[in-house]
Amino acid sequence: MASHIVGYPRMGPKRELKFTLESFWDKKSSAEDLKKVAADLRSSIWKQMSGAGIKYIPSNTFSYYDQVLDTTSMLGAVPPRYNWTGGEIGYDTYFSMARGNASVPAMEMTKWFDTNYHFIVPELGPDVKFSYASHKAVDEFKEAKALGVDTVPVLIGPVSYLLLSKPAKGVEKTFSLLSLLPKIIPIYKEVISELKAAGASWIQFDEPTLVLDLDSQQLQAFTAAYADLESTLSGLNVLIETYFADLTPEAYKTLIGLKGVTAYGLDLVRGTQTTDLVKKDFPKGKYLFAGVVDGRNIWANDLASSLSTLQALEAVVGKDKLVVSTSCSLLHTAVDLVNETKLDDEIKSWLAFAAQKVVEVNALAKALAGQKDEAFFSSNAAAQASRKSSPRVTNAAVQKAADALKGSDHRRATNVSARLDAQQKKLNLPILPTTTIGSFPQTVELRRVRREFKANKISEDDYVKAIKEEIKKVVNLQEELDIDVLVHGEPERNDMVEYFGEQLSGFAFTVNGWVQSYGSRCVKPPIIYGDVSRPKAMTVFWSSTAQSMTKRPMKGMLTGPVTILNWSFVRNDQPRFETCYQIALAIKDEVEDLEKAGINVIQIDEAALREGLPLRKSEHAFYLKWAVHSFRITNCGVKDTTQIHTHMCYSNFNDIIHSIIDMDADVITIENSRSDEKLLSVFREGVKYGAGIGPGVYDIHSPRIPSTEEIADRINKMLAVLETNILWVNPDCGLKTRKYEEVKPALNNMVAAAKQLRTKLASAK
Numbered sequence: 001m002a003s004h005i006v007g008y009p010r011m012g013p014k015r016e017l018k019f020t021l022e023s024f025w026d027k028k029s030s031a032e033d034l035k036k037v038a039a040d041l042r043s044s045i046w047k048q049m050s051g052a053g054i055k056y057i058p059s060n061t062f063s064y065y066d067q068v069l070d071t072t073s074m075l076g077a078v079p080p081r082y083n084w085t086g087g088e089i090g091y092d093t094y095f096s097m098a099r100g101n102a103s104v105p106a107m108e109m110t111k112w113f114d115t116n117y118h119f120i121v122p123e124l125g126p127d128v129k130f131s132y133a134s135h136k137a138v139d140e141f142k143e144a145k146a147l148g149v150d151t152v153p154v155l156i157g158p159v160s161y162l163l164l165s166k167p168a169k170g171v172e173k174t175f176s177l178l179s180l181l182p183k184i185i186p187i188y189k190e191v192i193s194e195l196k197a198a199g200a201s202w203i204q205f206d207e208p209t210l211v212l213d214l215d216s217q218q219l220q221a222f223t224a225a226y227a228d229l230e231s232t233l234s235g236l237n238v239l240i241e242t243y244f245a246d247l248t249p250e251a252y253k254t255l256i257g258l259k260g261v262t263a264y265g266l267d268l269v270r271g272t273q274t275t276d277l278v279k280k281d282f283p284k285g286k287y288l289f290a291g292v293v294d295g296r297n298i299w300a301n302d303l304a305s306s307l308s309t310l311q312a313l314e315a316v317v318g319k320d321k322l323v324v325s326t327s328c329s330l331l332h333t334a335v336d337l338v339n340e341t342k343l344d345d346e347i348k349s350w351l352a353f354a355a356q357k358v359v360e361v362n363a364l365a366k367a368l369a370g371q372k373d374e375a376f377f378s379s380n381a382a383a384q385a386s387r388k389s390s391p392r393v394t395n396a397a398v399q400k401a402a403d404a405l406k407g408s409d410h411r412r413a414t415n416v417s418a419r420l421d422a423q424q425k426k427l428n429l430p431i432l433p434t435t436t437i438g439s440f441p442q443t444v445e446l447r448r449v450r451r452e453f454k455a456n457k458i459s460e461d462d463y464v465k466a467i468k469e470e471i472k473k474v475v476n477l478q479e480e481l482d483i484d485v486l487v488h489g490e491p492e493r494n495d496m497v498e499y500f501g502e503q504l505s506g507f508a509f510t511v512n513g514w515v516q517s518y519g520s521r522c523v524k525p526p527i528i529y530g531d532v533s534r535p536k537a538m539t540v541f542w543s544s545t546a547q548s549m550t551k552r553p554m555k556g557m558l559t560g561p562v563t564i565l566n567w568s569f570v571r572n573d574q575p576r577f578e579t580c581y582q583i584a585l586a587i588k589d590e591v592e593d594l595e596k597a598g599i600n601v602i603q604i605d606e607a608a609l610r611e612g613l614p615l616r617k618s619e620h621a622f623y624l625k626w627a628v629h630s631f632r633i634t635n636c637g638v639k640d641t642t643q644i645h646t647h648m649c650y651s652n653f654n655d656i657i658h659s660i661i662d663m664d665a666d667v668i669t670i671e672n673s674r675s676d677e678k679l680l681s682v683f684r685e686g687v688k689y690g691a692g693i694g695p696g697v698y699d700i701h702s703p704r705i706p707s708t709e710e711i712a713d714r715i716n717k718m719l720a721v722l723e724t725n726i727l728w729v730n731p732d733c734g735l736k737t738r739k740y741e742e743v744k745p746a747l748n749n750m751v752a753a754a755k756q757l758r759t760k761l762a763s764a765k
Contacts, residue, residue: 001322001369003361004056004289005049006206006241006265007154007329009354010063011516012041013336021064021520024091025099031091038062042140046149048355053362056202056239056289059144059151060137061329064091065098065519066112067206068119068164071156072097075187076133079107079123079168089133098519100702105673108166109518109701111611113208113244115296115332116525116567118518122161124180125171132187138194145199152239153195157207158184158229159221164209178221185225189232202237204265210255211245211271213617219254230260239289241265243328244296245615252277256286263287268309269294269327275309279316288317291327292364293357298333298513298527298569300352301360303380307367314368324365330354333569334513334525346390347508347529349383387529388573395505395531402581409629410636411664416691419666420726422640426600427553431761432715432729432754433484435694437647437669438496438557438603439734440474440489441743450494467491468545475549481747482755485553485601488546490736494524496559496605497567501526503538504586507568518701521737527569528579534586537593544597555645556599561587561630566608577626584633591635595642603645604634606663607733610648610656624659631663643667645692649733654682657689667692671732673699673714683721693722696732697750703738705746711753724761729754 011017020037023029042062049057063070073094078084081104084093098120100106108121137153144151161184162177195203207222226233226240238261245267247255252274255264266274268291278288290313292306314322336355340348352360363376387393412419453463474489493499501507507526514522539556547554561583570576587604594602609631614623635644646663649671660668672680672695683689697714698706711729718727729750735743 001319001324001365002055003053003365004152004265004323004325005054005058005330005358005361006243006291006295006326007058007061007331008045008049009331009333009335009516010041010061011335011514011522012037013339013512015514015522017041017064018520018522025095025520034064034091038064039143042143043147046144046147046151049358050149052358053366054358056323056325057144057149057151058154058204059140060154061331062140064094066117066119067156068122068161069094069098070134070136071161072120072122073134074132074137074155074191075161075184076131077122077124077128078133086131087133088135100699100704102704105699105704106702114611114613114615115244116515116517116523116608116611117332119164122165123168124162124165124177125168125175126179128168128180128183130180130183130187132190135194137191138198141195141200142198150201152202152204153200154204154206154241155188155191157205157240158188158225159218160207160209162221163212163218178218181221181225181228185228188229192229192232192236196236200236202239203233204239204241206241206243208241208243210240210242210251211247211267211615213248214251216250219250222254222258226258226260233260237262237287239263239265239287241289242271243267243291244270246271246273247277249277256281256283261286263289263323265289265291265325267291267327270296271327275313278313282317285321286317287321287323288313289323289325291325293324293326293360295326295328295330295357296332297572298351298353299572300350300356300380300383301364302384303360303364303367303377304384306364310364310368319368322368324361324368326357326361330357332515333357334510334515336512339512340510342511343508346386346392347527350387350529351527353513393530393571393573395533398506398531398533398582398585401585402578405581405585405633410632412632412636412638412640414640416664416666419640419643420692423600423643423666426641427485427643429484429553430758431724432727432758434729434751434754435483435485435555435669436478436487436731436747437734438487438490438555438605439493439736440477440487440491441738441740442491442494442736443740446470446491447494450492467542471542471546472549475546475554477744479550479552481744481751483552483747483751485555486546486550487555487557488542490557490734492542496607496734497564498524498526500538500559500564501528501568503536504532504534504583506530506532506582523567525568528565528571530571532579532582532586534589538590540590540593540597543594543599547599553601554599556591556594556602558587558590558594558602558604558634560604560606560609560646561634562612562627563606563608566612577630580626580630581633584630587634588637592637595638600641601643601645602635602638603647604631604665605647606631607647607649613656620656624656628659628662631665635665645669647733657682657687661687661689661691665691667694667728669694669728669730670696672696673732680717680721689722690726692726692728694728694730697729697753698731698746700731700733700735700738703742705742706749708749708752708756711750712756715753715757719757
């Protein structure tokens with residue numbers, strides 16, 4: 001019985017790629033240094049999978065930024081502003097598309113389906129001249145072959161690539177991206193021909209958009225694409241991989257009808273109903289790559305249950321045609337549990353990171369083949385039983401409080417218009433008030449202080465003193481820049497979710513459980529293993545300290561319940577909404593303590609609310625109902641004069657704008673600049689928004705510093721569709737990933753633009 005891995009984490013067990021990338025961008029490491037680290041990581045991954053007995057090992061899943069940008073490079077679809085003149089795409093062009101450069105901004109970045117991973121959105125139009133401009137897929141296949149590892153090269157499928165793209169600036173929004181299929185298929189044919197010539201026997205096309213709600217024209221595009229590729233694919237075994245959700249019956253019928261396809265990869269963890277489709281109708285002689293090991297979470301697989309599922313499928317597809325696989329790429333989980341030396345032994349026994357999931361896949365494949373490792377299965381069963389019965393998982397008081405939430409929608413008593421009037425009397429802000437999103441640059445010295453405090457190398461007094469000094473520096477800078485509503489810069493926090501999780505019960509933490517979010521950005525999601533509560537105040541001391549340093553309003557900074565949920569590894573033994581309500585009650589306690597401490601502006605970030613939206617429209621309403629309700633629970637008890645902000649970033653918000661309004665926040669700051677201001681289109685189309693709103697005026701994920709004129713132009717576009725009295729001026733997101741030499745001039749230009757427009761608006765009266 002064979003085994004397969006859809007994809008694997010790239011950063012390395014100790015984030016080797018992250019640090020080398022950042023050193024390369026800072027011109028402290030050479031291109032050769034970067035290539036060597038990347039090659040070493042790829043080699044170790046391939047050898048690890050080969051050593052674990054995996055038959056179908058992926059190649060071309062490694063990336064310096066993301067796999068969609070790699071495909072854009074392969075197709076030579078470089079926007080004209082990057083002045084690419086043809087030939088093999090090099091690092092300069094590649095990273096300019098991802099990060100921008102001194103003269104032009106980066107391409108738009110958005111979430112990869114409903115994950116916290118991001119991708120760079122291709123910008124396409126009828127005039128794009130496609131060409132084969134990156135041989136990465138072939139080069140990496142040859143690289144693995146030279147190491148003695150036969151791999152399955154992985155490509156983003158042509159239809160998913162186009163469906164994940166957007167019309168370039170200046171191209172009609174109604175332009176059919178699928179009309180470009182005949183232009184990109186020839187490039188795919190070149191790549192396939194080179195892979196065949198290099199000795200590939202299998203090829204994997206990732207077509208994850210098949211799990212979305214697709215119309216008949218979109219489904220027909222898959223049929224047309226693979227019919228066109230059929231002759232080129234002749235002689236290869238072809239795997240079409242889907243993941244993250246169920247296939248609709250129509251999509252499943254399209255998938256199994258594709259010409260030239262040998263195998264189908266299905267997510268049987270999140271696609272719980274797909275198994276029924278397979279049992280009803282599976283084409284004879286084809287392979288099923290059954291994704292029974294969860295690639296999105298860190299819980300150990302219930303091997304007995306998975307084996308039962310596989311045995312039922314084996315009876316349908318045939319013993320020699322069933323391949324055990326992961327549900328999706330392991331990119332979305334941490335690398336190796338072996339690196340976790342501080343995790344509690346009981347909790348550790350419940351977990352499996354990427355390296356352990358590889359072992360699980362192979363153990364299931366061997367069990368199906370009659371070579372069951374009884375000791376391994378017995379140990380797994382004991383861990384499953386331990387987790388179900390452990391008293392640390394349940395808290396009766398928390399469950400009772402969450403149950404009591406039913407029957408109320410937890411809205412504030414006064415409407416937002418009246419609240420904004422009361423808040424303005426108290427805060428006395430100018431029109432177009434300026435603020436930032438929360439974090440300020442995390443310097444090397446600041447990270448050292450936090451690291452040494454955690455390692456007990458400095459005293460608590462020394463730590464508090466150092467953090468207070470950093471807060472004072474950030475407060476002074478904001479006052480010098482004349483920003484209206486200040487933040488304390490979050491110097492005590494390494495991560496906006498981890499910081500809160502460390503102080504809430506029901507959470508566990510890793511030392512090296514890093515997961516890539518985008519580029520070199522890695523996050524370390526907490527593990528929610530039990531019922532959640534707040535034992536004591538989490539932010540009140542730091543917010544009060546910061547407020548005592550200034551007469552200007554100081555925002556209390558919290559992460560909202562939906563974002564904590566969506567950016568954690570969440571327990572899978574109860575519905576997600578139940579866990580979210582528990583977190584909401586904990587944040588509610590913190591909000592009310594901040595208010596009592598004299599904090600008049602409190603920001604509850606819900607950066608990931610859109611990210612958790614199910615991929616199926618039929619499931620949207622239920623998710624949005626409990627997600628929005630969870631946010632309202634956090635602040636339903638505050639006074640009218642307490643201004644509640646929230647923040648959202650890097651997603652497509654237009655389709656959930658009414659739910660955003662229903663959150664009933666007083667002010668929302670939201671990403672806007674990197675996505676070509678498409679957020680504003682919803683207001684041009686007539687949606688009325690009465691609360692305060694701050695669409696981001698510049699992209700903080702690029703080192704580029706926008707001019708005052710550029711920012712003023714953005715604000716003017718906002719004023720064309722939003723009332724002057726509700727508009728705020730702020731960056732797209734927090735500033736922690738930037739350097740002070742970038743932040744200071746950018747914020748200075750932002751404040752100058754706001755003042756310039758205030759003067760203009762005043763003179764126009």
